[in-house]
Amino acid sequence: MATTDGIRSFVTLNEFDIDHVCIVLVHSTDFPGSYHGYDDAWSFAKFTENFRIEIIKIDGNDMEFDMIGIDAALANAFRRILLAEVPIMAADKIFIHNNTSIIQSEVLAHRLGLIPINADPRMFEYRQEDDEDGSDMDTIEFELKVKCSRNTSSSSDIPDPSEIYKNSKVTTKQLKWLPRGNQATLHQANPIRPVDEDILIAKLRPGQAIDLRMHCVKGVGQDHAKFSPVATASYRLLPKIILKKTVRGEQAERLAKCFLAE
Amino acid sequence: MIQGENSSDTGFWGDNKSLTFVLEGEDHTLGNALRYIIMKNPDVEFCGYNVPHPTESRINFRIQSRGRPAVEILKQGLQDLSQTCDHVLATFDQAVKDYKGDSEIKMETD
Numbered sequence: 001m002a003t004t005d006g007i008r009s010f011v012t013l014n015e016f017d018i019d020h021v022c023i024v025l026v027h028s029t030d031f032p033g034s035y036h037g038y039d040d041a042w043s044f045a046k047f048t049e050n051f052r053i054e055i056i057k058i059d060g061n062d063m064e065f066d067m068i069g070i071d072a073a074l075a076n077a078f079r080r081i082l083l084a085e086v087p088i089m090a091a092d093k094i095f096i097h098n099n100t101s102i103i104q105s106e107v108l109a110h111r112l113g114l115i116p117i118n119a120d121p122r123m124f125e126y127r128q129e130d131d132e133d134g135s136d137m138d139t140i141e142f143e144l145k146v147k148c149s150r151n152t153s154s155s156s157d158i159p160d161p162s163e164i165y166k167n168s169k170v171t172t173k174q175l176k177w178l179p180r181g182n183q184a185t186l187h188q189a190n191p192i193r194p195v196d197e198d199i200l201i202a203k204l205r206p207g208q209a210i211d212l213r214m215h216c217v218k219g220v221g222q223d224h225a226k227f228s229p230v231a232t233a234s235y236r237l238l239p240k241i242i243l244k245k246t247v248r249g250e251q252a253e254r255l256a257k258c259f260l261a262e
Numbered sequence: 263m264i265q266g267e268n269s270s271d272t273g274f275w276g277d278n279k280s281l282t283f284v285l286e287g288e289d290h291t292l293g294n295a296l297r298y299i300i301m302k303n304p305d306v307e308f309c310g311y312n313v314p315h316p317t318e319s320r321i322n323f324r325i326q327s328r329g330r331p332a333v334e335i336l337k338q339g340l341q342d343l344s345q346t347c348d349h350v351l352a353t354f355d356q357a358v359k360d361y362k363g364d365s366e367i368k369m370e371t372d
Binding site: 028031032033040041042044047048051052053054055058065067070071073074076077078080081084085 | 289290291292294295297298299301302303304306342345346347349350353354356357358360361362365
């Protein structure tokens with residue numbers, strides 16, 4: 001690994017090497033002038049020749065892929081853009097008409113903000129800062145009107161709240177989209193709704209009620225984490241493990257076990 | 263907003279080969295990617311950036327070139343970066359398309 005090619009292509013982590021000073025080289029060094037005999041000048045032609053993307057899996061909300069032939073500086077920029085600069089819609093203004101639940105209004109408003117909304121942000125504009133009401137171009141409106149009562153028809157002996165009360169749990173399923181202007185026809189193919197129907201917003205007991213409206217606007221993760229389109233996005237460098245000596249017998253089996261897929 | 267700060271004002275030598283650009287509203291996302299691609303330019307003697315204060319949304323971006331004006335180097339860097347990102351996007355779209363096509367064929371045969 002101590003060859004020029006090795007130093008140029010790898011970040012070395014001599015983690016458990018006690019004889020030598022630990023070398024942790026985290027920056028790329030393949031710049032013009034760094035190495036004699038190498039042409040490290042930027043070349044788009046060379047980049048397109050080497051660059052590949054290999055998709056490992058796409059599974060619902062999960063995706064994993066290899067980017068080959070790109071520097072960490074660029075990969076990291078994409079990761080940061082996913083986290084903080086790709087816009088989505090999220091609840092930003094909550095108008096609470098009534099809240100007699102035990103969850104405080106400001107906490108409730110914060111929880112509602114974090115609910116992922118299934119809407120294509122490209123079909124909306126950013127709302128102006130001084131705009132109080134918004135328009136159909138920049139606002140999605142939801143209504144949440146829930147009242148808890150006793151379930152008189154329940155014959156259950158078990159004191160299960162979801163059995164003996166009606167609406168003891170408020171979930172995202174109870175959020176009702178109120179289309180504005182031509183939103184109903186515009187989003188006919190993919191109606192606007194919370195991404196998940198089973199997110200618990202609050203718990204109620206008979207006599208308690210929540211009545212509110214929420215305005216969802218377009219925003220970016222830089223402003224608030226609720227506008228981040230990803231749960232997380234991360235990358236790592238492709239590891240290369242070099243065994244310093246031959247491993248045999250029981251040790252070899254133990255080592256092999258470390259690399260078994262789940 | 264890009265604000266070029268002439269090197270003669272900051273006490274370095276007085277030509278347009280060395281400049282510090284103040285990039286308003288930018289952070290490590292652009293800073294490090296742009297630094298990487300500008301450092302790949304053989305005309306560049308030095309390139310680096312810093313975030314003067316974590317609560318202020320701006321970076322200071324320094325370029326010292328061997329001959330060409332620093333503004334030209336910055337422009338070239340931004341163009342290279344933009345071109346590269348376009349290629350990455352196109353490659354990614356194609357990879358997703360191929361993956362989805364493959365998995366559909368698999369499902370049909372299953």
